[in-house]
Amino acid sequence: MLNSSILKKFTLFFVGFAFLASCDKDFDGIGSDIVGDDHSDFEKEFVDVNAFSIKTGVVETTNLPVNPLGIFSNGKFGKTTANFVTQLELATENPVFKNVPIERLKTVILKVPYFSHVEDVNSDGVTTYKLDSIYGDRTATMKLSVYENGYYMRDFDPNNNLQAQKFYSDQDAVFDAAKRGTDDSGNSVTGGLPLNNASAVGQNTAFVFSPAEISIPAATEDGAATKEAPQMRMELNKNFFHNKIISTPSSNLVNNNIFKNHFKGLYFQIEEISGGALSMLDFSKGTITLTYDDDKATIIDGVETVNGTVEKTLVLNLKGNTASLLKHTATPESNDYEIADGIDKLYLKGGEGSVAYIDLFAGDNAALEELRVNAITNNWLINEANLVFNVEQTDMINTIDPNRLYVYDANNSRPLLDYSFDGTENRVKPKYAKTYHDGIAQLTGASGDSDRKATKYRVRITEHVKNLIYKDSTNVRLGLAVTETIANIGNLSVKVPPTQQTKKIPLTSVMSPLGTIISGSTSATPADKRIKLEITFTKPN
Known part of the structure; x- marks a missing residue:
């Protein structure tokens, strides 16, 4: 007969496995099968962020693994x-x-x-x-x-x-x-x-x-x-x-x-x-x-x-x-992009384009420290942490959506720990590897439809947030860019950097000809569309 300790471990493993399996579904369903009267110890916290986008200007294009050739008019992005x-x-x-x-x-x-x-x-x-x-x-x-x-x-x-x-x-x-x-x-x-x-x-x-x-x-x-x-x-x-x-x-x-x-x-x-x-x-x-x-x-x-x-x-x-x-070349459709300040809406574009920067906890060290104290004192366990980006779909009419977004450590020009932890592969479509770290566009319609459009992107940064909460890691500024392929994590220089963090940007952003417009984090953005950090905790009863 199993003793109570082994039974408890088995039960915890089974619940954890069920939760991870649910994470591979559409993100709107995260925790939906386990939050209820019988599992009230799973709770979601929403953390404010500050975000803005900025044009890179001229970028280095030395020895790219893949290069564009041709002429492309892409709606809002000229x-x-x-x-x-x-x-x-x-x-x-x-x-x-x-x-x-x-x-x-x-x-x-x-x-x-x-x-x-x-x-x-x-x-x-x-x-x-x-x-x-x-x-x-x-x-x-x-x-x-x-x-x-x-x-x-x-x-x-x-x-x-x-x-x-x-x-x-x-x-x-x-x-x-x-x-x-x-x-x-x-x-x-x-x-x-x-x-x-x-x-x-x-x-x-x-x-x-x-x-x-x-x-x-x-x-x-x-x-x-x-x-x-x-x-x-x-x-x-x-x-x-x-x-x-x-x-x-x-x-x-x-x-x-x-x-x-x-x-x-x-x-x-x-x-x-x-x-x-x-x-x-x-x-x-x-x-x-x-x-x-x-x-x-x-x-x-x-x-x-x-x-x-x-x-x-x-x-x-x-x-x-x-x-x-x-x-x-600017076009009549691209006027908003040419003059945008990139706060209420974030403009992301590959090539000689634009990237965004995100400060978790809205740069408020006191808010981060409060969450650290609560989590450590009360033995909260982080199950998952996601950044969710909503696409401004009205602006993206006649504009091709990028397949994926990439979140990185902008202070040090390197991928987050979650990138390294994710060993998932896709041999048929290598661009879709590291599916748990995600960043892949969530689309309207059904597979096979010719007119599907991106509605949102989700990037899991669970390991990064765990380090912030439990290991007192530095709350670095995060970068956000479109990516042509997730496999390459190199960086290239910006000729005249507009900010300290923009001295280098991801090589895969330089490779991509595409762009997207996502909702920002200001009060001008509807609350349900703002960029948020969503953290799912297990909180002991």
Whole structure:
């Protein structure tokens, strides 16, 4: 027979397990199954906070893992034009060309994969894809020009004690002024034609982010076509690359350090025709492939003899230093955002945008100390602590909601303890990992509806609050930002920080093109919409 001590432990475990299970449901139901006459020891405390949002201004965009490219008008947040610049690296350093005249250079193909997923495969084996991480009018045509970058992207800054060189969102004018194109002979010239000047206008003057499967014809009549997932795929000027790579002195290709000085990279410039779309791209997976015929040589008795030709390839990877180049343009819809002070409503926007700051207990140390004394003296146990943010849905009409918000320690530019404690994963959708820490948008409608909108966001900060109450930790200012992915917790610099805490902001906010407007914490905000810290305690009877 179980003794009373073991029985009590088992009962406590069962109640705790039931409570945790309930936490995975919509937050409005937290504790709803356990608060009642039989469980009156569970109580919720509401703690006031002070919150405000502030525009970051120009932000660092050095070497982002994912970069935007395109044009995106997002309702209240105006229009963003996103260009991109990258260095190039030889996949094989010090290549050797025996005899490759221009007529032997068959193709020069640039490829950058899109984020996509399969929707259907028909009976003929044709795969239908849908593009992910793309915003705006997916059918919009734009002008995309790819130039030679003429501005050297050095690794270290000689004006800052040789610290790592930083590149900023406002440097498009610098790269635009230095860009180089090609003349009719393939020479690199200022003011020349873009490198993507093929006759197929879908690759340049009528560019669109196409979800179509790529079918590459077979090299022989009896061969099968090669099929690839959707991608930016374009032919580049063969004369230019023959001059720049094959005909250049071999000393320019010895290693990638020298090569990056010889060929400074590519500059992607997008221009609006009518409307636009913006896609998030992992340019580091991009390549330029030169396919050419070279002499096929054999050595017999120490003598080299040419015996026909052999097809070869040389690959350039889109790797090295990169920068996302952003231009914000106000629109009639974005007037509120342009002039807002960010108190009654908080404006959160990725890229060259805005973040918010939150002071728990409204900065009132006496209120925090009172709660500490009550909790410790009366043996209150914290079950859960949540920050809840209500979306100003009327303002978010015609504006795309971000999937997630991120709360962090703004004083020290690092994640909260709750981030580290949450080991939940989502292998199918990595952006939705750490689901217990949360921050994921709660949506209207049912799964599968095309018009779902965010109503609120909840972020669990239980471990952070436990440390405040029981371990007398510092009540640091918290930061709040949109996030493109929860997996990356790095930070980037703000060029001219408006506040001490804004010297650095989360890298994932810089990556995101989206924004949201949430209710503030002032008396001008309806009480049921204000930002609150909700703490659920177990209070012994």
